[in-house]
Amino acid sequence: MSLGFQNKPLDTCRAYYRFLVLFFNCMVSFGSYFCFDIPSVLQDQFQGNLTCHYRTFTNHSRACVEGLGMSPQEYNLLYAICAWTTAVVVIMAGFLIDKLGNGFGLFLFSFLTVLGSAIFALGSHFKGTPYLLPLMLTGRLLFGSGNGSLSILQNRVTAFWFKRKELALATSLTISFSRLGSVLNFFFTLQFNSHYGIQWTLWGGTILCVLSFLGAIVVSVLDIVGVKQLGLDEAINKESKNVRVQDVRHLSLQFWLLNLNIMFFYTAVYCFVADASKFIQDKYDGYDQRTAGYITGAVYDCALVLAAAVGLLIDYIGMRGVLIFLCSVLTLPVFALLAFTYVPPLVSTLWLGVTYSFAAASMWPSIPLLVPHATLGTAMGLTLSAQMIGVGLTNLIVGTILGTKSSEAKIPLWRWQQMIILILVITMACVATSIALNIVDKKQGGTLNRTHKRSREAEAELSPILKMDDNRHLN
Template identity: 75%
Template sequence: MAKPAEKAFYRFLVLFFNCLLTFGSYFCFDIPSVLQDQFQGNLTCPNSTVTNGTVECVEGLGMTPQEYNLLYAIYAWTNAVVVIMAGFLIDKLGNRFGVFLFSFLTVLGSAIFALGSHFKGTEYLLPLMLTGRLLFGSGNGSLTIVQNRITAFWFRGKELALAFGLTLAFSRLGSVLNFFFTQKFEADFGIQWTLWGGTFLCVLGFVAAIVVSSLDKVGMRQLGLDGAIQEESRKVKVQDLRQLSLRYWLLVLTIMFFYNGIFPFIADASKFIQDKYSGYSQKEAAYIAGAVYDSSLVLSATVGILIDYVGRRGVFALSCAVFTLPVFAILAFTFVPPLVSTVWLGVTYSFAAASMWPSIPLIVPQATLGTAMGLATSVQMIGIGLSNLIVGQILGTKSSDAKIPLWRWQRMMIFMLANTVSCIITSVLLNIVDHRQGGTLNKTTKKSAAEQHASPPDREPLLEGEEGQEEDASANSPSVNSS
């Protein structure tokens, strides 16, 4: 008789609670984007007036654009440093260690961030909020690695792209609800209670961590794999990093350049829409900016099923970059309604996330997957952090609430274009190298399920030259991402 852990319902139950791990943290991550006017608003507004439906003076925390973008940059930098060590520790000590530690850090970081908002107008505001974002980034980026590692273990050789897509959809549900409800909640209760509400959602993520940890532990014991994976984990060494293939690094660079054009744009999208296009309130601008996540939420599962069925992950990665290229040109040089561009960007983002991140388990073994994911996330966050700083410099640093000139926004979009072009270059190189080394990433799937056998997750070789037939079997299996 089959054990519960061997049945499909069990792995999807694990997936459900695994998805909830980052729901609250993704909600918290983009709260500053929705409330950018409040973060950069005046400390007091004694004589605020309303002109054409727009409030002339917005009361807020008094941050400059540079300080505001630093909230995102320090999150990215922290991820870049911490996730490398975190991925290695997860491989060595296991998923349960990581899921508790990093979900707790998201709670602690979001609490300190919320606490900092009570010190507006003082010298403690920025240090407290940066400390909160630092701890929050340490937890959230690393938590995503654990989440991906759990997903890869339970769905390898099965519905992996679908599972990654659903994980992304749940995370983006948090982002979408943030864009829909945060501005109204802040208007009713103030910025302090809004930030504490985000902390409460992170607490719910910690509860989900307890549940998924228990399910993972029980399931692995039922499958008789707990001891074997622990034995493999003890063999993981830092020296293994030198053996990661060129194909892996090209995939990592492709991910970094693509996300460099997504997250820094979303961080400033609400204010961009208000500054460039007439007639948009802060609430409407937030909705339009959030359409990137809306599209991702709606499409992620469907796109995951499609990629599970079709394969061709390298081709999808290249196509995503090519089709993203016109988005920033339209935003920079035309007055086409911004919703067109944000929905468009959401579609390409959905395909990119479902094709790029699930490709990593194809070319690294399960025992070192956490380390590989950590390195990929680290490089991604280094790029995003630098991009946030560059965007902050492009947009100017002197005034906290003035309208930013259009030429500055155009320069920002040109910078986004440059990142997308770089993504196209690296994805072309990725496809060339992959083709020369057997075409693992671009193999079609669902050819003949009866003839395909997934390789044991902890026995897949690390070196390109050692892959052979085991890698081909893994690539041909019916399955196969923020940060």
């Protein structure tokens, strides 16, 4: 099979092919990341009144916000069920991807995000009925099944095609393009909702998931064709057949510590972003819903702007373990400022965006350094599972802290402070695991702090496939 003009096959040994794969790989989760945080932008609408026939009051105005009538606990359950579902599914998904290949996974899991987002949007048409919450939770359940698994696939495709050559750059670009979906969500969703309503807004997210589904099909074709032209398809199939569940026992202590570090860091970031818009409106004077959404989105704005530069820097200097530690430590002041001061919230969200950018570019590219390529999907699945267990559990705790009543008025500030202190404690745990990770890594030869050249050599030792391809390394 060949692709290209005039029936000339694409030269998979050229850089342009790798970056063509990367371009479509970046599209795979764009739509799902847009959909994931729609509830965060429209929190007032999700928790608003079913009707506005009676005089009610919102945070900073005397106008009624018509919405779906959810309580804060029910709202946080939308995030919790997505996280818990991802936590369960990605373990099995990672193993299946290792056994059956990227093409199978890309089709199945991108389709699940489309189906889940469609059911979620459909549920919004049943407001005021007993069917609303079950339908929306079912949609988030299916959506979570696909969304987390797509992250595994993106990282697996990136790890193969970039093999320590611009790996941090490629990973950062993949994450940042996914986060572009989140950024556009924070910028445009509220405005779209004001013109067309919450139902059409949710269906718009579904349409974006369909576009990502098409991108996933293209990546699948490019990946299959490229592997065949490199002559590695038989070796990959053979290696995949040898993958066993028992291989988990051979994962290193470094991997498990990195796993915990990712769990704590992302739990803190995701759980803050989920409620940040309403938190800003309730605590700080003069911020309406739109402004609060923009400020919350600054976390992902930074990741979008800094991604390429941060990725290139880490590819050049290595020092992933050290950067993971620094990101953990430097995130502590963010939540301390939010919990105990009235420093403008934009300072905290921009600060968090910078540490998030460096953390994402340091943590995820470290996983292929610590595990063989054949079990990379399983390792990614375990990592995402731990991450989502942390997020899901914390979302449930946050929902309990903030209360079970509909939040038409302000949630008391002491409740918000308790929530931020909880996230601060989680970040402290992240610091502790990052210290342990660096200590163990140093004893094991400093794998995480190597430069990209030495990392490539180390990865080739882990994977027979990469060793076979060493002489035809992608330009």
